Amino acid sequence: xxxxxxxxxxxxxxxxxxxxxxxxxxxxxxxxxxxxxxxxxxxxxxxxxxxxxxxxxxxxxxxxxxxxxxxxxxxx
Amino acid sequence: xxxxxxxxxxxxxxxxxxxxxxxxxxxxxxxxxxxxxxxxxxxxxxxxxxxxxxxxxxxxxxxxxxxxxxxxxxxxxxxxxxxxxxxxxxxxxxxxxxxxxxxxxxxxxxxxxxxxxxxxxxxxxxxxxxxxxxxxxxxxxxxxxxxxxxxxxxxxxxxxxxxxxxxxxxxxxxxxxxxxxxxxxxxxxxxxxxxxxxxxxxxxxxxxxxxxxxxxxxxxxxxxxxxxxxxxxxxxxxxxxxxxxxxxxxxxxxxxxxxxxxxxxxxxxxxxxxxxxxxxxxxxxxxxxxxxxxxxxxxxxxxxxxxxxxxxxxxxxxxxxxxxxxxxxxxxxxxxxxxxxxxxxxxxxxxxxxxxxxxxxxxxxxxxxxxxxxxxx
Numbered sequence: 036x037x038x039x040x041x042x043x044x045x046x047x048x049x050x051x052x053x054x055x056x057x058x059x060x061x062x063x064x065x066x067x068x069x070x071x072x073x074x075x076x077x078x079x080x081x082x083x084x085x086x087x088x089x090x091x092x093x094x095x096x097x098x099x100x101x102x103x104x105x106x107x108x109x110x111x
Numbered sequence: 112x113x114x115x116x117x118x119x120x121x122x123x124x125x126x127x128x129x130x131x132x133x134x135x136x137x138x139x140x141x142x143x144x145x146x147x148x149x150x151x152x153x154x155x156x157x158x159x160x161x162x163x164x165x166x167x168x169x170x171x172x173x174x175x176x177x178x179x180x181x182x183x184x185x186x187x188x189x190x191x192x193x194x195x196x197x198x199x200x201x202x203x204x205x206x207x208x209x210x211x212x213x214x215x216x217x218x219x220x221x222x223x224x225x226x227x228x229x230x231x232x233x234x235x236x237x238x239x240x241x242x243x244x245x246x247x248x249x250x251x252x253x254x255x256x257x258x259x260x261x262x263x264x265x266x267x268x269x270x271x272x273x274x275x276x277x278x279x280x281x282x283x284x285x286x287x288x289x290x291x292x293x294x295x296x297x298x299x300x301x302x303x304x305x306x307x308x309x310x311x312x313x314x315x316x317x318x319x320x321x322x323x324x325x326x327x328x329x330x331x332x333x334x335x336x337x338x339x340x341x342x343x344x345x346x347x348x349x350x351x352x353x354x355x356x357x358x359x360x361x362x363x364x365x366x367x368x369x370x371x372x373x374x375x376x377x378x379x380x381x382x383x384x385x386x387x388x389x390x391x392x393x394x395x396x397x398x399x400x401x402x403x404x405x406x407x408x409x410x411x412x413x414x415x416x417x418x419x420x421x422x423x424x425x426x427x428x429x430x431x432x433x434x435x436x437x438x439x440x441x442x443x444x445x446x447x448x449x450x451x452x453x454x455x456x457x458x459x460x461x462x463x464x465x466x467x468x469x470x471x472x473x474x475x476x477x478x479x480x481x482x483x484x485x486x487x488x
Contacts, residue, residue, distance in 0.1 A: 043381075046456040047402040049270050049438065051306040055402045057265045057330060062373050081302050088328050088345045 037066040045074045045102060053081045056107065060091065063109045068094060070106045078103045112143045112425050115212035117192045117202060119149030119177045121484055122395035122410035123218030128486035129418030131182035134425060138184045143425055145184065146212075148204060150191035152177055155241070156480050158407065161272065161443070164238035164247040165279050168477070173241070180485055192219065195369040197389045214391050214421055217377060221268055221360040221397035221405060228264065228359070230334030234341075235262070235356035238276070250353060251283060256292030257352030262331050262341055264359030265300050268397060268405040271452070272357050273297070274305055274314050275443045280355070281321045282446040295322070296349060298329035298341075307452055309462040310442070317444070331356075360405065362398055376400035381456070382433040384417055393417045404438045411483065412437040418486075441473040449473050 042059050044052040052073035059069050071082060079096055082105045086093045092108040116127045127147050137143040154177045162168035178187055190204040195217070202210045223239045225231040236247035259280060263273045277297050284290040297304065297318065303311040304318065304325050318325055330344040334354065342348040361367070362375015371377045371386070378387040379399040386392040395417055396410030403409050413434050420430035436456030443449045444465035451469060452460035463469075482488040 042402075044402045046436070048308075048454050048459050049306045049404045049440075049452070050266060050402065051301070052402075053301045054265055054306055057300055061265065077308070084302055085328055089330070 039068045041070045043072050045072050052078050060109055065109055068106055068108045070104055073103045113212045114145045114214045115210050116147045116216040118218030119147055120220045121407040122414045124180055124484045125414035125486050126216050126418045127185050128182050130421050131184050133422035146186045148188050148190055148192055149177055152189045154180055159477055160238045160244045163244035165283055166248050170241045192365045195371055197392050216393045217398050218395045219363040219398050221362055223358040224361045225358045228331050230336045231356055234334035234336040235354040237356045237358055254353055256289055258294045259353045260296050260349050260351040261355045262298045263300055263357045266360055267357045268360050270306055270404050271440050271442050277323055278445040297323055297325040299327050300330045302327045307460050309460055313462050372400055384413055384434050408440055409438045
């Protein structure tokens with residue numbers, strides 16, 4: 036059974052949203068989805084770049100009330 | 112009111128001492144007690160390990176007897192935790208002793224997990240343990256030239272360590288007169304050279320000036336020890352002669368075995384610092400799953416909040432303050448200058464130009480720490 040995790044990395048600077056996502060992706064099972072919440076404007080570019088390079092799937096990326104919601108599926 | 116502190120590192124020690132002083136009259140009257148459980152009778156100043164790795168400090172300078180750091184009213188046991196049972200307000204130690212509590216502080220910290228990466232234990236040097244730091248210094252001493260790689264696991268303690276060790280490698284080889292024979296390559300997990308944007312913006316031209324190469328989006332997958340090649344999950348690799356690792360960390364085994372949090376990181380309220388679902392359990396420092404730096408500094412500022420709230424809960428029945436995400440990190444920019452990064456949940460770090468005064472302040476703090484951990488500074 037796949038799990039959906041929400042990672043609240045709003046208003047954090049170190050280790051920062053992408054590092055938090057990498058940590059949670061390592062913990063997750065294949066098929067799980069991870070929704071990263073971030074107030075860092077760089078997230079909208081940083082996460083898709085990493086996801087593309089490593090080969091996971093970017094499901095969505097949208098800004099809602101100043102918070103980026105970027106959802107990634109672990110595929111391998 | 113029984114207060115139990117599990118873990119005798121920076122966070123646990125500051126909390127125990129701070130609470131002991133705030134509740135001196137309650138403890139004297141028998142209305143409160145503080146017990147600390149620790150895995151060791153010694154307390155290590157962990158940031159000093161970086162200096163040991165470069166021959167600038169001796170290991171014995173990093174230790175004090177834990178009992179000597181504690182207020183006399185604290186009952187101290189060297190008996191590592193075996194199991195947490197927050198549903199029944201009970202902790203069992205490795206030796207089988209059972210401790211019941213009204214308020215619990217979990218301050219068990221983190222540990223390196225090189226075994227999570229094939230070949231890392233055998234192929235890389237690290238400075239995150241005393242034994243490792245000594246071994247790394249000997250490897251550096253014997254190094255005559257070649258390709259040096261630094262690699263970084265996720266998550267790791269002391270997020271500033273990757274750039275600090277890289278600057279130190281540059282200065283160390285320069286001081287030995289062999290810098291021109293050494294290629295240094297820095298590898299980092301995300302797509303800039305440090306998590307903190309200002310640190311990345313400052314370190315990048317510094318790396319260029321020092322001739323340090325770098326590769327971002329490099330998450331270590333395995334180390335081929337025989338061929339001396341480190342490979343990334345992203346599909347790249349680097350052939351090295353000397354590999355320096357900042358390894359991935361996990362929380363302690365007792366936290367994992369007690370099902371308190373995946374990989375030993377306990378879900379924690381980012382402001383109250385209580386364990387999710389258990390208001391009488393506080394979590395401090397590395398042990399939390401908070402998206403905050405795993406450093407002694409974060410543990411220190413969290414410890415002050417927790418101590419104040421434990422005391423106020425006992426005195427007036429309610430907590431009085433919250434953690435604002437504060438972290439203050441020294442950043443050694445080589446062997447003779449330093450700067451710092453200070454930030455919280457609301458304000459990003461504003462990095463200052465490195466200077467010699469800040470370096471000497473850091474060197475002084477390496478001694479002042481013992482005042483800090485007693486809860487006096």
